[in-house]
Amino acid sequence: MALYSEKVMDHFQNPRNVGVIENADGIGEVGNARCGDIMKIYLKIDADVITDVKFETFGCGSAIASSSMATEMIKGKPLAEALQLTNKAVAEALDGLPPHKMHCSVLAEEAIKKAVQNYYDNNGIAYDPAEFPNCHDCEHCGM
Amino acid sequence: MNIYVDNAATTRMSDAAVAAMMPYMQSVYGNPSSLHTAGQEAAEALVTAREEMAALLGCEPREIIFTSGGSEADNQAIVSAARIGQRKGKKHIISSAFEHHAVLHTLKKLEKEGFEVTLLEVGSVGTVTAAQVAEAIREDTCLVTIMYANNEIGSVMPIAEIGAVCREKGVLFHTDAVQAAGHLAIDVKAQNIDMLSLSAHKFHGPKGVGALYVRKGILLTNLIEGGAQERGKRAGTENVPAIVGMAAAFKEACGLREQNAAYLTALRDKLIAGLSAIPHSVLNGDPENRLPGNVHFCFEGIEGESLLLLLDAKGICASSGSACTSGSLEPSHVLLAIGRPHEIAHGSLRLSLCPENTEEQVDYMLKAIPEVVAYLRGMSPVWRDMVEGRKEFIIK
Numbered sequence: 001m002a003l004y005s006e007k008v009m010d011h012f013q014n015p016r017n018v019g020v021i022e023n024a025d026g027i028g029e030v031g032n033a034r035c036g037d038i039m040k041i042y043l044k045i046d047a048d049v050i051t052d053v054k055f056e057t058f059g060c061g062s063a064i065a066s067s068s069m070a071t072e073m074i075k076g077k078p079l080a081e082a083l084q085l086t087n088k089a090v091a092e093a094l095d096g097l098p099p100h101k102m103h104c105s106v107l108a109e110e111a112i113k114k115a116v117q118n119y120y121d122n123n124g125i126a127y128d129p130a131e132f133p134n135c136h137d138c139e140h141c142g143m
Numbered sequence: 144m145n146i147y148v149d150n151a152a153t154t155r156m157s158d159a160a161v162a163a164m165m166p167y168m169q170s171v172y173g174n175p176s177s178l179h180t181a182g183q184e185a186a187e188a189l190v191t192a193r194e195e196m197a198a199l200l201g202c203e204p205r206e207i208i209f210t211s212g213g214s215e216a217d218n219q220a221i222v223s224a225a226r227i228g229q230r231k232g233k234k235h236i237i238s239s240a241f242e243h244h245a246v247l248h249t250l251k252k253l254e255k256e257g258f259e260v261t262l263l264e265v266g267s268v269g270t271v272t273a274a275q276v277a278e279a280i281r282e283d284t285c286l287v288t289i290m291y292a293n294n295e296i297g298s299v300m301p302i303a304e305i306g307a308v309c310r311e312k313g314v315l316f317h318t319d320a321v322q323a324a325g326h327l328a329i330d331v332k333a334q335n336i337d338m339l340s341l342s343a344h345k346f347h348g349p350k351g352v353g354a355l356y357v358r359k360g361i362l363l364t365n366l367i368e369g370g371a372q373e374r375g376k377r378a379g380t381e382n383v384p385a386i387v388g389m390a391a392a393f394k395e396a397c398g399l400r401e402q403n404a405a406y407l408t409a410l411r412d413k414l415i416a417g418l419s420a421i422p423h424s425v426l427n428g429d430p431e432n433r434l435p436g437n438v439h440f441c442f443e444g445i446e447g448e449s450l451l452l453l454l455d456a457k458g459i460c461a462s463s464g465s466a467c468t469s470g471s472l473e474p475s476h477v478l479l480a481i482g483r484p485h486e487i488a489h490g491s492l493r494l495s496l497c498p499e500n501t502e503e504q505v506d507y508m509l510k511a512i513p514e515v516v517a518y519l520r521g522m523s524p525v526w527r528d529m530v531e532g533r534k535e536f537i538i539k
Binding site: 015 | 449526
């Protein structure tokens, strides 16, 4: 029994949407190097639709696979839909993650939300802060 | 290419060990405690194995206790010394910050019982000196337990010097020699070692068997009760095939020790030189006093588990001190003990060689590892921040 599903290994070894978007409309970074995972998501947004998305990740195999899958799931989608993306949906799309790796999918969900929040901030668009993650809500690295 | 460089985790059994074990599974399968011929034949095999192990360690056969492995031997040695100390009102134990968990967790348990434990610092190179030990010894010290060689970063400790200090001060000295046995010279008398733990599968013997050397006159405390085996100090029917296999493997490893060490040191140093050329990388552990087959690096800007998985995809079976591989988020206590910050400790790689590895494999690894490191750095936001000057490199 391998540590990861074939889907995780595929997205880890052939990650989709790796890179940087110059002049991105929204950037979200979560995690910290101390706990071993950092995820950064870049969004290009046109008329409330995500026209392009890229990611950079420092982390384990499941963190890279979660970033890759999450970017695929939101590319071309309206912002409202991207904000509905849950970590569970990312993990399910990867045919599951080991229990102690579920926080990687949480990082993917939060990085996307943070990037959207950053887009709202940049453009003076009002939103309810309660709907966006706060790093300190997550206990996983004990910071 | 299929390259196994995780020999500090476990080794492939040698032909000699396998051949030695075979008769004791189906032909000579008696219980050594049985009076009949079948049992006595097995008992004779135990006697021979014990004599061989003792001769190679420089002790008497009756000073060897067969155990289920290194962890059990460590547990029994430490608990026994603690009980001896306790009876004399001595409840202070000295060890180091980067011992194996078989030692550290046993010490934690004793701390809860009221023992006081001093963990010596190991410095940035990762070693313990005899002077540090001498300074830490108190009136109420009942045990010094310092590993012979570190399992992660390969530093070799000055065991004979530490042994001499302990003998002079009249304090029991135990060494966890799991990574050293079969790889480094051992002479328990000359090195003033009172107790020593070893494990067969680290020197091409079978898994699930090890030995504890305990100097005559030191009273052992049982961890397992139930029978008269091992002079009543370790109950349970002896694992005869494994014990015979361990003795055969140990004999072979000790016989070839100097030759193997020379061969491995050359491969090791080529790997160290090659990997040092990767920018912002650092060798961990003592560069001089080092296990012949140990290479251990940290690479800035990447995480160890993804490195291992990509190396595995290229046919390289290696290891890391990475938190992610162990299922915990804390990085290796060994890397933290030598002062590597968490950020760096996450990006570690251990290659542990054996005589079956070749120079061709070393060349392949020296091509594959820099490629994988560069690839992962290419997608790392941490690396980008450092390259673009928003963050300082920790490894210069």
